[in-house]
Amino acid sequence: MAAVESYPDDLRYHEAHDWARIEGGEAVLGITWFAADSLGELVHFEPPAAGSTVTKDEPYGEVESVKAVSDVIAPLTGEVLEVNQKVVDAPETVNEDPYGEGWLVRIRMADATEVDALLDVAAYQSVLASQ
C-alpha cells in the first residue's frame, strides 16, 4: 500500500524532492512522498557504491518506475556509509514508507554547514505549492 501524503517536520528538504535526516555527523537520505507519488510504484533503485562520495546537488543514484527513470539528487555532500538493501531488493518500499523503511543511503557528512542551506518543511511545502 502506498503511504498517504506527509512531510515530517524533523527532516530537512531539497527542492529536487529529497530529504535528509541529520544524526550527528551522519545523515540518512531519501526521496519525498511527492517524488514517490509522481513516479508511481518503483521497480528499480540503482544505488551508489558504499564508500563512494555523493556531492550536494549532483545525482547519486537512479529510481525507476514504469513511467520514468529519474536521478536522485544528493541534498548534502558526504561518503556513503550504507545503502538500504531492502530498497534494492524491494523498491516499492519507498512508496510504502518513504521516510522510514524506504530510506536510500546513509552518509558521513563532509561539511555540516551545508545543512543550513536545506529547506525546512514549510519552505519545502511552498515549493510543492508552486509545482
Add this chain to the structure above:
Amino acid sequence: MKLIYERSQAGRRASVIPRPAGLPAPEIPDDLRRAEPPRLPEVPEFELVRHFTELSTRNFGVDTGFYPLGSCTMKYNPRINERLVTLPGFAHLHPHQEEDGAQGALELEWRLQEILKEVTGLDAVSLQPAAGSQGELTGLMLIRAYFADRREGEQRRKVVIPDTAHGTNPASVTMAGYELTDVKTDARGNIDVDDLRAKVDEHTAALMLTNPSTLGLFDENIEEIERIFHGAGALMYYDGANLNAVCGISRPGDMGFDVVHINLHKTFSQPHGGGGPGGGPIAVRKILEPFLPAPAVVRKKDGAFALDHDRPKSIGKVRGFTGPFGVFVRSYAYMRMYGPRLREMSEAAVLNANYVLARLKGAYDLPFDRLCMHEFVLSARNLKRDHGATATDVAKRLMDYGFHPPTIYFPLIVPEALMIEPTETETKETLDAFCDAMLAIAREAADDVEILKSAPHHRPVRRLDEVRAAKNPVVKHAFETAPVA
C-alpha cells in the same frame, strides 16, 4: 481467446516437410546437437489461420482508428505507397545489382535526397541511417569527425540538450563519446537563454534541439540560440522528430542548424509502430559533407546515377547497402503527391492540433498557454488534484471510447502529461469525436472517478499490471508457462 499452445493436440500438422532421399545428415557437433526435439504447438492449417486472424483483430492501428500518440506522428499511410513499393523493378531489386541495372532505384534515392535538401535547407544528404536514433548518432559522429579534422576534437567535449528532449538525445550523446550539458526550459516553454549562455563555451561541440520542442512549441529565441552556438564555434543538431510541423514553412538550415535527421516513418508516411522499418536520413551543411557515410548516391556528369565510394574522410558505413529502400519509395511517393504544396501538410497538422487544443484546454490544465505547432501537451494534474484521476487513468478510459491514448508522462517537465498529436490526415468529425470523449472523461472524473480508475472496461483485456510486468517480465512463453484453459 486461446493461446496457440492451448489449441495444440499431439499429432496434428499444418504441413509436411519433405525429406528428399539421399540427403546427407548435417554435420553438427554432438555438443551442439539437441537431445530431444523441441515441443512446438501442433495444429492443422485452418486452426493456425484462425488463430492469427483472430489475433490480428485485437490490433489497434491507424488503419482501425484515431491514433493521436504525441511525438510519433501516426498519420494515415496512403495505400498507393504500397502499390508503388511492390512494382517489380523496386520489389525484385537485389542489393548487389550492378549500377546500370538499377538506374531507376538510384535515381529515386537521388531525387529523394534532393527533396530532403530543399525541405531542410541544407546542402547534402545521406539516406543510410535506419531510424531517428541512428540519425542522431550518425550526426554526432559527423560533428566529432569535423572537429577532429580541425584539431578541436580534444577541446570540444560537451553537447548541450534541453530538459524537454527525447530520451534518445542524451543516449546518442553518450554513445558518441560526448559529455552531456542540460539546459532548462523557461516559463514560455523556450530554452532558457540565460542558462544556455552560461553553459556554452569553447568546450562545447554542439547543441541538440527539437524545434518545435516536445511541448509542441516553436522556440521563439532560435536566432539568439544560433548566435550563441556559432559564436562559440560550436555546431547545431536539429532533431527532426517534429518536422511535420514546419515542412515548406521554415527550414532547419535557415534557422542555423548544421545537421538534421528526418524521420521518414513519421513525417513522410512510412508505416511504423509495428508496421515496418523506419528511415532516418541526415542532411548536413557543406562543411560536414566530406564526413557523410559512404557510399553516397550521386548523379554523374553524363546524367547516370552511381554509388560514390571515394570519400576518404567518410565516417564509414552506418547501415548495409544504401539504407531501407522500401521506405524511400513510400516517402518519395508521399512527397511527390504533395509536390510544391507540401506546406499544406504541415499547415493542416498545425491547424488540427490547435483546434483540438482550443476545445480541450478548459477541461485540462495547459502548462504553456500558447498557440501550439503540430502537437500540444496538457496536464491531468487538475483531475489528479480534484478527483484523484491520473494521466494513466485518462489514457486507459480513452481506449473504451475507441481511441488510441496520447503519449503520457512525457515530456518529463510536465506533471501528469498528456501529449496529443492529431496529424494532418484526420477529418473534423474524428477530431470532434476525440474531443467529445476527452471532455466526457473529464466529467466522469468529477462524477464517478472509479470509472476511470478501473478502465478499460470494453477492451479485450482490462488494466494490465505494468509494475509486475516490469519486475517479472516473462519473455518466453511455452507449454510449461501457458495457463490451464
